[in-house]
Amino acid sequence: MTGTPSASGLHLPQYLREAAELRTPVGYADYKSTGLRAPLRTPVDLPHRLTEVTGPVLGGDRVRPEDADLTLRNGGEAVGQRILVYGRVLDSGGRPVPDALVEVWQANAGGRYRHVVDTFPAPLDPHFDGLGRVMTDSLGRYEFMTIKPGAYPWGNHHNAWRPAHIHFSLFGQAFPQRLVTQMYFPDDPLFGQDPIFNAIPAAARHRAISRYDLERTQDNWALAFEWNIVLRGREQTPFETEDDGDVA
Amino acid sequence: MSVDPLHVPDVTEPYQPRSGRRGTGFLTEPLRLGGTPSATVGPYLAIGLTWADGIWAAEEGTPGGVWIRGRVFDGAEQLVPDAMIETWQADPDGGFPSPEDPRGAASYPGFRGYARAATVEPPGEFGFFTLKPGRVPDGEGGLQAPHLDVSLFARGLLDRVVARIYFADEAEANAEDVVLRSLPDDAARQTLIATPTEDGYHLDFYLQGDRETVFFAV
Ligand SMILES: [Fe+3]
Numbered sequence: 001m002t003g004t005p006s007a008s009g010l011h012l013p014q015y016l017r018e019a020a021e022l023r024t025p026v027g028y029a030d031y032k033s034t035g036l037r038a039p040l041r042t043p044v045d046l047p048h049r050l051t052e053v054t055g056p057v058l059g060g061d062r063v064r065p066e067d068a069d070l071t072l073r074n075g076g077e078a079v080g081q082r083i084l085v086y087g088r089v090l091d092s093g094g095r096p097v098p099d100a101l102v103e104v105w106q107a108n109a110g111g112r113y114r115h116v117v118d119t120f121p122a123p124l125d126p127h128f129d130g131l132g133r134v135m136t137d138s139l140g141r142y143e144f145m146t147i148k149p150g151a152y153p154w155g156n157h158h159n160a161w162r163p164a165h166i167h168f169s170l171f172g173q174a175f176p177q178r179l180v181t182q183m184y185f186p187d188d189p190l191f192g193q194d195p196i197f198n199a200i201p202a203a204a205r206h207r208a209i210s211r212y213d214l215e216r217t218q219d220n221w222a223l224a225f226e227w228n229i230v231l232r233g234r235e236q237t238p239f240e241t242e243d244d245g246d247v248a
Numbered sequence: 249m250s251v252d253p254l255h256v257p258d259v260t261e262p263y264q265p266r267s268g269r270r271g272t273g274f275l276t277e278p279l280r281l282g283g284t285p286s287a288t289v290g291p292y293l294a295i296g297l298t299w300a301d302g303i304w305a306a307e308e309g310t311p312g313g314v315w316i317r318g319r320v321f322d323g324a325e326q327l328v329p330d331a332m333i334e335t336w337q338a339d340p341d342g343g344f345p346s347p348e349d350p351r352g353a354a355s356y357p358g359f360r361g362y363a364r365a366a367t368v369e370p371p372g373e374f375g376f377f378t379l380k381p382g383r384v385p386d387g388e389g390g391l392q393a394p395h396l397d398v399s400l401f402a403r404g405l406l407d408r409v410v411a412r413i414y415f416a417d418e419a420e421a422n423a424e425d426v427v428l429r430s431l432p433d434d435a436a437r438q439t440l441i442a443t444p445t446e447d448g449y450h451l452d453f454y455l456q457g458d459r460e461t462v463f464f465a466v
Contacts, residue, residue, distance in 0.1 A: 012350065012387060017465075018283040024406045031288075033404030036323035037455050039463050044431065046410070046464035050384045051397050054346035056336060056362035057353075062299070094279040105296025113292040117330075130295050167289065167296055173348050175336055175397055176466045180408065182287040199406050200285040207284050229284045236278045 012053050013234035015176035016092055022204045030195035032156050048176060055174045058101045060135045067133040070106075070146040078128035080109025080147030082222035085183070085210065089140045089170060091233035096140025097177075103169040104132040104144065111150030120152050145222065151190055163190035163197060170229060177231040184209045185225065286407040293332055293401065294366060305335065305363035305378035312340065314448030316413065317375040320367050320400065323456030327372025331402035333453075335363045335376065335413070337395070342382035380415065386426040393421035393428065400453060410464045413451055416443045436462045 017023070027038025046052065071078045085104075089097040107113050107130065110122035114129050130149075134142045151161045165182040172178070184197065186209055191197050200208055207230070216224035289297070306313050316335075320328040338344055338361070343354020345361045356379070363376035383391040396413040414422055414437075422428055428437050439461045442451035453461045 015466075016280075018285075022282065022285070024285045024287065026405055026407045026409060028406060031404070031406070034406065035404075036326075037328065037402060037404035038406070039409055039460060040323075040456055041460055041463070043410075043463045043465040046427065046466050048466065049387050049392065049426075050344065050349065050351075051336065051338065051392075051395065052466055053350075054336070054344040054348045056360065057346060058362070090281060092281045092283055094281055103296050105292065113295060115292045115295055117291050132296075167287075167293075169289075169297060173346075178334075178399060178408065179284060179286060180289050180401055181284055196287060196406070200287075204282060204285045207282055208287070230281045232283060233280075 012048060012050070013174075014048050015053075015174060015232045016235055017176075017232065018092075018204075022201050024200050024204075028195060028199035030157075031199055048174075052175045055171060055177065058171060060099070063101070063133045063135050067131075068144040070104075070128065070130065070132045070144065073127050073129050076127035078108070078147050079125050080128075080150075082145065083148050084143060084145055084216060084218065084222050084224040085166065085227065086141070086143030086216065086224065087210075087227040087229060089136050089142060089172075089229045089231065091172065091177070091231050093233035093236075095233065096136070096138075097172050097231055098136055098138045098140055100136045100140070100173070101171050102134050102136060102142050104134075104146075104166050106130050106146065106149040106166045107152055109147050109150050111152030113152075118152075122150065122152070148185070148223075151188075156195065157193075160193065161190050163188040163194050168229065170231065172231040179229070179231055181229075182208065183227050186210065186212055288403055288406050289332065289401045291330055291403045293330070293403075294368070297332060297364065298366070299364055302364035302366075303376040305337070305360050305376055307358035308377065310358040310377075310379060312379055313377050314380055315375055315377055315445075316396075316442060316449045316451070317373060317445070318442070318451040318453060319372045320374070320402070320453045321372075321455065321457070322404075325454075325457060327367070328402055328455070329367060329371035331367045331374075331400055333363075333365050333367070333374045333376075334399045334401070335378070335396045337361055337378065337397065338381040338384050340379050340382045342384045344384075383421060388426060390424060390426060391421070393418050393425035395425070395427075398453075400455075405455075409455070410466050411453060411461050412440050412464070413449075414441045415449060416441050431462055 027034035108125045108128045112122040210225040210227035213224040213226045320331045339356035347353045365374040365376045381394045386392045398411045399408040442449035
């Protein structure tokens with residue numbers, strides 16, 4: 001047993017946390033805006049009770065099929081290298097996370113976001129808004145078509161450039177599984193000087209990098225990158241352990 | 249002292265295959281995949297995370313609805329104008345619209361339980377419309393005080409930070425709440441307690457400083 005809170009005899013699953021040395025810290029000195037924003041006190045442990053083991057059902061009704069193709073917006077084709085981005089959303093126990101909302105946003109091929117705060121003098125693309133939404137299927141799979149985002153400068157340090165990346169936001173089925181992250185591309189020469197990438201502990205950085213996939217690359221059309229996303233899984237309950245022996 | 253490279257001690261333990269259990273070849277530990285690391289939402293989150301209906305945890309006009317508003321401050325006590333707050337909570341009867349609730353998914357008219365609001369307009373302020381939650385079991389034989397779970401996201405935060413919102417007009421329930429009671433002192437508790445306003449409640453979050461909000465590790 002785990003000393004788990006339970007609701008009148010109900011066993012509540014506790015969601016496992018990644019070891020501290022593999023988790024991105026909230027603050028990181030080289031990323032300057034964390035200085036006044038990342039909390040300084042040690043967070044208080046919150047065991048998972050009913051509010052934590054549940055989570056919103058944000059159904060497919062807010063996602064339209066065309067939201068999975070970022071290359072066709074406002075009646076025309078976006079400029080840039082077409083890429084298929086696909087993968088599976090799993091939990092750390094290897095179980096697929098089905099029917100989960102995946103939201104993505106990104107810069108255009110020139111490295112410019114369609115946002116008032118972005119003043120980088122690269123052209124905006126009238127046919128690219130940089131927003132995508134998909135639901136995972138029953139096996140936890142997602143995929144969307146987009147263009148490869150450009151690198152872009154930011155003011156963090158002299159000549160600072162963000163490696164090409166796509167922002168991802170995911171809901172699992174329970175509050176602890178909520179994840180906002182960024183997907184990178186293989187072998188980016190900008191990794192070395194990027195504090196947002198390097199804030200990820202070295203042993204976990206590869207998990208943020210997609211894999212070029214020749215097999216899914218579409219002939220005469222688009223390159224393909226695979227990125228599997230792992231949300232937090234539940235601890236194995238004593239019930240499940242016994243079951244393993246009985247069934248079969 | 250010299251080592252004879254050909255002196256190999258006899259094996260005293262039987263060979264253990266990777267299962268750690270002799271001869272089965274099956275994993276005896278649950279499979280563990282490495283979790284995907286979090287990253288900041290950055291300054292352009294509005295592109296991907298703006299919903300027309302984000303602020304409506306309860307549908308507009310739902311009887312008994314309240315506005316919960318507040319601000320987010322950084323360590324220099326400046327308003328944070330580019331944060332996003334998300335909330336998750338029970339309905340007024342203490343049920344969750346989630347199949348993960350072992351008591352069964354609840355359904356309360358017009359209620360989604362989830363809100364997403366940016367601190368954009370006016371700068372640094374968020375506001376969302378919801379129903380005050382009921383009390384839910386704490387798993388230790390008692391009831392938790394009415395509360396919302398909160399995730400805060402912003403540029404300059406490499407992971408979300410998690411807090412709760414409680415209500416000042418629930419003093420009796422708050423005094424019994426297992427989470428509030430676990431906090432070190434009253435000043436810490438006060439950082440999570442929203443005060444009544446004309447149309448609902450108000451609570452400010454402080455990312456740093458003397459009044460730093462109590463954040464939770466979930
Ligand atoms: Fe970005």
